[in-house]
Amino acid sequence: xxxxxxxxxxxxxxxxxxxxxxxxxxxxxxxxxxxxxxxxxxxxxxxxxxxxxxxxxxxxxxxxxxxxxxxxxxxxxxxxxxxxxxxxxxxxxxxxxxxxxxxxxxxxxxxxxxxxxxxxxxxxxxxxxxxxxxxxxxxxxxxxxxxxxxxxxxxxxxxxxxxxxxxxxxxxxxxxxxxxxxxxxxxxxxxxxxxxxxxxxxxxxxxxxxxxxx
Numbered sequence: 001x002x003x004x005x006x007x008x009x010x011x012x013x014x015x016x017x018x019x020x021x022x023x024x025x026x027x028x029x030x031x032x033x034x035x036x037x038x039x040x041x042x043x044x045x046x047x048x049x050x051x052x053x054x055x056x057x058x059x060x061x062x063x064x065x066x067x068x069x070x071x072x073x074x075x076x077x078x079x080x081x082x083x084x085x086x087x088x089x090x091x092x093x094x095x096x097x098x099x100x101x102x103x104x105x106x107x108x109x110x111x112x113x114x115x116x117x118x119x120x121x122x123x124x125x126x127x128x129x130x131x132x133x134x135x136x137x138x139x140x141x142x143x144x145x146x147x148x149x150x151x152x153x154x155x156x157x158x159x160x161x162x163x164x165x166x167x168x169x170x171x172x173x174x175x176x177x178x179x180x181x182x183x184x185x186x187x188x189x190x191x192x193x194x195x196x197x198x199x200x201x202x203x204x205x206x207x208x209x210x211x212x213x214x
Contacts, residue, residue, distance in 0.1 A: 002195035008112060009124075009182035014201060015055060018116030018124075020088040022099070023194055026107035029077045029084050029207070035102040036075065036086065037211050040095055045073075045211035052205040055089065062090045062210070072213060076206040080197050087201055090210075093118070103129035110194060114140075114181075121145070124181050126188055128153070136161050140184040142171040164191055 008019055024032055037045045050061055055076065062070040073092045078085055093115050103109040107130070114124035123145055128136040136153040142165065143149055149171060151162040164187050165171075170180060188194060200206065 003198040004186075004189045005112065005194050005196050006182055006185045006189060007198050008114070008196070009178065009185055012116065014087060015059065015089060016117065017093070018114040018118075020092045020113045021111070021196060022086040022102070023110040023112075023196060024084045024086075024102075024107055025082055026105070027084060027102075027109075029079060032084055032086060032102070033075060033077055033209055035104075036096075039097055039099060039102055040073070040211060041097050042095070042213075045213065048210040048212045050074075050208045050210060053208040054205050055087070055202065057205070058089050058208045061208075065210075066090075072210050074208060074210045076201075076208045078197070078200060078206045080195065080200075083195070085196055085201075098134070099127065099129050100132045100134060104132050106131050110188075110192065112185075123177070124184075126184065128157070128192070138162075138184075141177045141180045142184065143177070143180070161188065161191060 007013060013019055033047065037047055053061065053076065058074055058076060062072065062074055066072055070090045072090050073095055074089045075086045099109050099111050109129040111127045115122040124140040126138055126140055127134065134153050135157045136151060138151040139149065151158045165184065168183050168187050170183055172180065
């Protein structure tokens with residue numbers, strides 16, 4: 001029995017500010033972090049390992065080193081069976097370009113992101129990349145609050161996901177944004193076999209790295 005990813009829909013499921021998570025196959029932990037450091041908008045970052053930390057410990061370490069509002073992003077990385085996952089902390093909002101390069105050499109990269117405290121507000125997003133191609137991309141609320149209300153991506157992948165979302169009753173104007181978020185997560189969880197180990201992310205120490213400005 002896996003934890004799935006639906007638990008991400010809970011308020012502040014990982015930390016204040018929302019969540020940014022990568023679930024990947026076809027790339028190991030060290031290489032994944034290196035590729036992620038190269039995807040920062042402002043240029044490649046220097047990797048600064050901090051050892052194994054819990055999420056709370058990493059947030060505290062960032063604040064101790066860089067102040068209450070750190071401008072650095074940091075990651076905790078782990079493996080769960082065939083999957084390698086990364087959870088971002090610090091200033092990750094708007095800091096990364098497309099994850100297409102992260103998926104090079106045949107890697108599967110699923111990016112789930114929600115700027116929960118953004119006042120605009122920005123909806124939660126799901127993006128799937130494979131071998132430097134965008135396969136699936138949509139607003140998990142399936143509304144028109146931010147761009148398209150449909151599913152974009154590869155012509156063989158995106159329509160399948162859109163069909164499954166419709167079978168789950170989405171979009172539904174009478175459904176709350178929170179319930180739409182949760183239902184969309186359930187759909188992609190089941191379709192792609194996605195899971196993020198909740199207890200390990202929230203309670204256990206994992207290898208942690210700061211993506212430090214050079």
